[in-house]
Amino acid sequence: MSATKKLTIARAMAESISLEMRVDPKVFVMGEDIAKLGGVFGNTRGLLAEFGDQRVRDTPISETAFMGAGVGAAMDGMRPVVELMFVDFFGVCFDAIYNMMAKNIYFSGGNMHVPMVIMASTGAGYSDGGQHSQCLYGTFAHLPGMKVVVPSNAYDAKGLMTAAIRDNSPVIYLFHKGLQGMGWLGNEPAAINQVPEESYELEIGKAKTVVEGSDISIVSLGVGVHHALKAAKELEKQNISVEVIDLRSLVPLDREHIIASVKKTGRLIVVDEDYHSFGVSGEIIASVIERDHNMFKTPPSRITFPDIPIPFTRPMEQWALPSTEKIINECLAMMEGK
Amino acid sequence: MTQPIIVPMDLWEEDVEAVISAWLVDNDSGVTAGQLVAEVMVEKIQYEIHSTADGIISIISEADDVVNKGSIIAEVS
Amino acid sequence: MLPTNSQRISMYRNMLISRYMEERIESIYMEGKKPVFNMANGTIPGEMHLSNGQEPCAVGVCAHLEAEDVVTATHRPHHIAVAKGVNLNKMMAEIFGKKTGLSGGRGGHMHLFDKDVNFSCSGIVGQGMGPAAGAALSRKLQNKSGIAVAFIGEGAANQGAFHEALNLASVWNLPVIIVIEDNDWGISVAKSASTAVAKNSDRAAAYNMPGIHIEHNCPDKVFSAAKEAIDRARNGDGPTLIEIKTSRLAGHFMGDAEEYRPKGEKSQLLQEDPIPIYRQKLIDANIITLDYDLALVAETQQLIEQAITFARDSEYPAPEEAMLHVFA
Numbered sequence: 001m002s003a004t005k006k007l008t009i010a011r012a013m014a015e016s017i018s019l020e021m022r023v024d025p026k027v028f029v030m031g032e033d034i035a036k037l038g039g040v041f042g043n044t045r046g047l048l049a050e051f052g053d054q055r056v057r058d059t060p061i062s063e064t065a066f067m068g069a070g071v072g073a074a075m076d077g078m079r080p081v082v083e084l085m086f087v088d089f090f091g092v093c094f095d096a097i098y099n100m101m102a103k104n105i106y107f108s109g110g111n112m113h114v115p116m117v118i119m120a121s122t123g124a125g126y127s128d129g130g131q132h133s134q135c136l137y138g139t140f141a142h143l144p145g146m147k148v149v150v151p152s153n154a155y156d157a158k159g160l161m162t163a164a165i166r167d168n169s170p171v172i173y174l175f176h177k178g179l180q181g182m183g184w185l186g187n188e189p190a191a192i193n194q195v196p197e198e199s200y201e202l203e204i205g206k207a208k209t210v211v212e213g214s215d216i217s218i219v220s221l222g223v224g225v226h227h228a229l230k231a232a233k234e235l236e237k238q239n240i241s242v243e244v245i246d247l248r249s250l251v252p253l254d255r256e257h258i259i260a261s262v263k264k265t266g267r268l269i270v271v272d273e274d275y276h277s278f279g280v281s282g283e284i285i286a287s288v289i290e291r292d293h294n295m296f297k298t299p300p301s302r303i304t305f306p307d308i309p310i311p312f313t314r315p316m317e318q319w320a321l322p323s324t325e326k327i328i329n330e331c332l333a334m335m336e337g338k
Numbered sequence: 339m340t341q342p343i344i345v346p347m348d349l350w351e352e353d354v355e356a357v358i359s360a361w362l363v364d365n366d367s368g369v370t371a372g373q374l375v376a377e378v379m380v381e382k383i384q385y386e387i388h389s390t391a392d393g394i395i396s397i398i399s400e401a402d403d404v405v406n407k408g409s410i411i412a413e414v415s
Numbered sequence: 416m417l418p419t420n421s422q423r424i425s426m427y428r429n430m431l432i433s434r435y436m437e438e439r440i441e442s443i444y445m446e447g448k449k450p451v452f453n454m455a456n457g458t459i460p461g462e463m464h465l466s467n468g469q470e471p472c473a474v475g476v477c478a479h480l481e482a483e484d485v486v487t488a489t490h491r492p493h494h495i496a497v498a499k500g501v502n503l504n505k506m507m508a509e510i511f512g513k514k515t516g517l518s519g520g521r522g523g524h525m526h527l528f529d530k531d532v533n534f535s536c537s538g539i540v541g542q543g544m545g546p547a548a549g550a551a552l553s554r555k556l557q558n559k560s561g562i563a564v565a566f567i568g569e570g571a572a573n574q575g576a577f578h579e580a581l582n583l584a585s586v587w588n589l590p591v592i593i594v595i596e597d598n599d600w601g602i603s604v605a606k607s608a609s610t611a612v613a614k615n616s617d618r619a620a621a622y623n624m625p626g627i628h629i630e631h632n633c634p635d636k637v638f639s640a641a642k643e644a645i646d647r648a649r650n651g652d653g654p655t656l657i658e659i660k661t662s663r664l665a666g667h668f669m670g671d672a673e674e675y676r677p678k679g680e681k682s683q684l685l686q687e688d689p690i691p692i693y694r695q696k697l698i699d700a701n702i703i704t705l706d707y708d709l710a711l712v713a714e715t716q717q718l719i720e721q722a723i724t725f726a727r728d729s730e731y732p733a734p735e736e737a738m739l740h741v742f743a
Contacts, residue, residue, distance in 0.1 A: 005373070006362040036675050037603040042384070060573035060609035061540050061601055089539060092574065126454045127461030127512070129523045131538040183359035183379040184452045184670060189401060192360050311737045312523025313512030314460050319734030355450040381452040382670030404450045 007195040008181020010042035012154035013119065013173075016161035017044065017081055019199045021051055024079065027165060030057040030066055031083025031119075040085060041121050041180050063093035067118070071101045074116040079165060084120040087174060088134045101170045102145030113168040117161075122150075123176040123223060123273065125321060126185055130309035133317075137221065137272065138279025140172045141250040147171040147204055148250040152179065152225040153191045156248055159202030166201065176222040176273075188226050205252035209261065213243035216331050217261040217268050219284055221247040224271035224322055231327035240335055250280060255287045259295075262288050266297035267334055271322050276304040298334055303327060341391035343412040345378060345405050349385050355404050356380045358411065365397045369414060376412075378405060389414055418478065418638045420702045424711075426474035426634045427697060430690050431715040433473070433497040437465045437665070439719055440493075440510065444669050452670060458727075459510060461523055466494035468632070468664035471689045472596045473498035475637025476564060476657075479645045485550035485563040487543035488536035490525045491596075495566050496536070501529040507722035513729035520732050521740070533561075541567060541574030544593060548584045551591035551648075562590040562648040569658075570601030572615040581622040581656065590648035592641070593656050598663035603675040619656035626656045632689045664688065 007015065021027045029044060035058040038045035048056045059066045063084065070082040084090060090097065097118065104114050124133035141148050147169055151157035157175065164171035179191040210225065211232050218228040225246045232242040243261055247254065262268045268288060270281040281302035288300065303322045311317050345356065356378040363375050369389040376387040389395065393414040399405055418426065440463065447457025454461060466473075469491070477498035480486065488495040496506055502517070509516030510524045517527055525538040533550075537543050547565035554561045571577055572595060584591045595615050599606050612618060619626025625647070627640045637659055644655035662684045666673045673681070697703045703711070 006360075006364065008360055008362075008377070011362075032601070033603045040602070058604045058608060060604075061570040062573045062575070064575045092539065092542070092576070127523065128454075129461060129525050129538065130521075131525070132462070181360050181377070183357070183377070183384060184382045184454055186453050186455055187359060187401070189360075192362070194364075306738065308737055308741050309521070311521045312461060312526065313516075313520030313732060314455070315512075315731045315734045316520060316737035320737050357451045379452060381448075381672075383672040383674075402451065 004194045004196050006192050007154040007158070008042070008192050009151060009154050009157040009175060010045070010180045010182060012158035012195050013043040013161050013175065014045050014047060015195070016158040017165070018047055018050060020162060020165045021047070021055065026077060027079045027081065028055040028057070029081045029083070030059050030070070032059055032061060032085050034058060034083050039083065041175070041177060042182055043119065043175065043180070044083070063089060064096065067093040067096035068100070070116050070118070071096055071104065071114060074114045074170070075104060075112050079115045081117045081119060081165060084118055086132050087120040087122045087136050088131050090120070090136065090139070097146070098143045102143060105169060106145060114170045115168045116170045117164045117173055118170070119173040119175065121177050122174045123178050124310050124317060125178050127312055127314055127317060129312040133310040135174070135222070135274040137174065137250055137274040140174070141280060141283070145170070146251065148174065149204055149248065150174045150221040150250060151248065152222055152246050153193050154195050155193050156202055158195050159200050160204065160248065162199055163201040163204050167204065171204065174222070178223050179226075188223070190226055190229065202248070205249045205254060207248055207254035207257040208246045209243060209257070210246050211242070211244040213241040213265065215241045215265055215267065216334060217243045217245060217258070217265045218271060218327065219245045219247060219258055219268065220271035221250070222273065224273055227322060227324045227327055228271055230324040231331065234324070234328055235331055240331060242331060253283070253287070258284060259288055259291050263295050266295060268296070268300040269327065269330055269334070270300070270302040271327060272302065272304045273322055274305060275307050276302070277307050298337060301330055301334065303330060340413045340415040341393070342410040343375065343387060343390055343414060345387065345407050345409045345411060347407045349407060350380050350383070354380055355406055356385070358399055358401050358403050358405060359384060361397060361401055363395055366394055369393065369395045387411065416639055416642050418635055422478055422638070423635070423697060423702055426478055426638065427693055428711060428715060429474045429477070429498045430470040430634070430693065431712060432718060433470055433494040434467060434690055435716050435719050436493055436497065437467050439723060441465060441665070441669065443723070460512070463524060463669040464491040464667065465665040465669065466491050468662040468684065468688065469596050469598060470494045471632050471634040471637050472566070472594060472659045472661050475634045476592070476594055476641040478638055479642055480564065481561070482532045483561040485533040485547060485561065486566065487547045487563070488534070488566045489540070489543060489568060490536070490538045491568070492525070492527055492536035496527055496529070496534055499534045500532045501527065501534050502531070503718060503722040504725040505529070507726040508729050511726040511729070512731065513726055514732040515725070515729040519736065521737070541571035541576040543567065544576055544580035548580050548589050548591050551584070551589040552587065554590065562592065562645060564592045564594060566594045566596060568601065569595055569597040569599065569606050569610065569615055572618065573609060581619070581624065581654070584654040585622045585624045588651070588653040590651070591654045592644050592648060593654070595656070595658040596661050597658055598661050600663055600667065600676070602667045614658060616656055616658040624654050624656060627658065629657065629659045632659065632661045632687070634689070634693055662687065
């Protein structure tokens with residue numbers, strides 16, 4: 001049996017990156033405050049000490065330049081892991097991401113690869129306001145050419161990071177601030193789990209059924225998975241059997257896994273912290289209905305963030321966010337045939 | 339013989355409390371001397387706590403518990 | 416041109432207000448965050464970026480501004496908001512997330528918007544310069560008086576937006592001033608590690624506009640340089656870049672351990688705290704007496720205490736009000 005210990009997601013990310021950097025000299029890391037500080041969210045701790053400042057680079061506040069640089073380096077044979085400190089900052093560098101990183105493999109007819117990983121923090125719930133709290137899953141998943149992964153726990157975090165680094169396609173790695181294990185952003189103990197010491201990959205594009213159930217399928221990602229698991233535990237007491245699916249990846253989206261679950265339960269709730277309209281929740285529901293609308297015992301529903309900028313003040317933010325309570329209420333309503 | 343895992347007296351400077359933000363091993367699992375077993379937080383800074391011995395760990399303070407420098411947070415036997 | 420005594424006292428007063436505000440916020444911020452420092456908790460949740468040490472930049476520039484002049488600021492806005500005349504009660508209530516806040520709690524400390532004095536701030540580094548240029552353009556197009564000032568940090572001088580805004584302001588001859596508060600740190604990265612030039616004011620030449628470097632974090636020096644630049648703008652002679660060497664006496668955000676700062680740097684900076692130095696300067700020049708100073712300190716503290724009381728006593732908004740004001 002391999003040696004295992006528990007890690008926070010922050011440590012799992014750092015561990016994955018360091019294991020890859022040990023075996024592949026092409027892997028390097030750049031971003032703001034990722035060297036000496038080890039990342040504002042702890043995901044590059046220890047890398048500077050182990051690998052030095054040529055391969056672990058603090059950048060100026062110049063996202064357009066260093067995202068573009070990541071694309072160029074990746075196309076020239078390096079394997080950059082680039083941090084976008086908050087996903088909300090994508091606005092200042094999105095051309096490099098969606099128009100070049102995501103399209104250059106295609107534009108080159110498959111002749112050139114872009115083995116770049118962008119890791120970005122996401123998530124609300126601690127009053128950081130409208131420009132520092134978004135998830136933007138839909139924004140990145142919607143545009144062709146980039147894989148998107150969203151780990152909900154340390155085991156997945158390490159495996160997905162390793163897979164992302166080894167992938168010759170660009171991967172957006174979105175980690176939720178509330179799950180990092182940083183303490184000052186709150187704590188989700190269930191995100192801290194057993195992680196093997198050695199390297200391993202988790203296949204990108206494969207969802208996981210975390211808890212099996214027969215009455216309702218709840219599909220979620222990131223923090224939503226933990227809300228769903230807590231709801232499932234509560235609902236069990238009321239004899240409602242909830243199946244919880246952790247998407248783990250948005251692109252590719254594991255539609256078959258979701259469809260198989262809804263075929264079994266006949267009921268679907270999508271929990272998505274991103275904005276309600278034109279995003280992940282709509283995509284999932286559409287994907288299932290397109291396949292066979294007859295499998296639904298009751299209309300599908302979604303618990304999402306409303307189409308508003310994320311408010312600062314706690315009562316408003318908490319009211320707007322998906323929560324365990326909202327999931328429980330929705331499940332109860334659904335079972336009553338509402 | 340049981341070895342305590344104590345929050346080191348020199349882990350941080352001021353005389354303030356800390357909180358255990360995460361246990362990185364399960365209760366009753368095997369640990370080795372020097373292994374990272376827990377994280378404690380003083381305000382926003384995280385510090386690492388390492389096992390003082392090889393053996394089976396018995397957790398005394400849980401995650402989210404308040405601890406001080408010198409607190410015994412676990413034992414290894 | 417040097418400030419008059421009355422202008423000096425006014426600048427000093429604003430520095431007292433904003434410093435006391437930061438000191439009080441620092442202590443209130445920790446309410447509910449001990450022993451567990453969880454940012455979500457307490458009277459003031461979220462992040463907090465304090466401006467201790469940077470007050471001279473704000474007061475020296477804003478001494479020349481009217482309510483109609485437009486100011487954009489950053490995630491570290493309080494000293495500028497105070498100097499610009501933002502309503503203290505509503506600002507404090509906004510920071511506390513209350514219904515009576517500037518935006519009813521929607522914005523918080525990084526998104527303070529006061530229409531009455533044309534002040535706004537935003538959290539993405541460097542992005543306030545475009546809007547400042549735009550406000551300047553608007554006044555020009557409407558033949559209305561008023562200029563715009565964008566306050567940024569030295570880290571923002573490495574953002575594309577900086578270069579584009581300066582170029583645009585210059586090409587279109589806009590009445591806008593860009594003020595760089597150089598506190599040497601972009602979170603944990605020192606300016607020397609991130610910036611290709613020693614003085615960002617030298618970059619102004621690349622955009623064919625004057626670049627002024629102020630080496631000392633002193634209100635009078637900022638006042639004089641700002642007067643020149645603002646007069647130039649008001650006279651239709653275009654933009655200026657001002658760079659002020661200031662100091663960040665607090666961490667980047669509340670809770671920042673600042674372990675990346677060289678040993679001794681903080682204590683050295685605290686000895687150069689601009690407020691006691693300016694106080695002494697005013698006393699030595701007989702512009703104020705010790706008694707006057709005491710009275711001023713008491714008065715300014717009273718203003719902030721009133722604002723805090725107002726904020727504490729105000730109610731939170733109803734949660735569903737989050738849905739309001741998405742659109743006009």
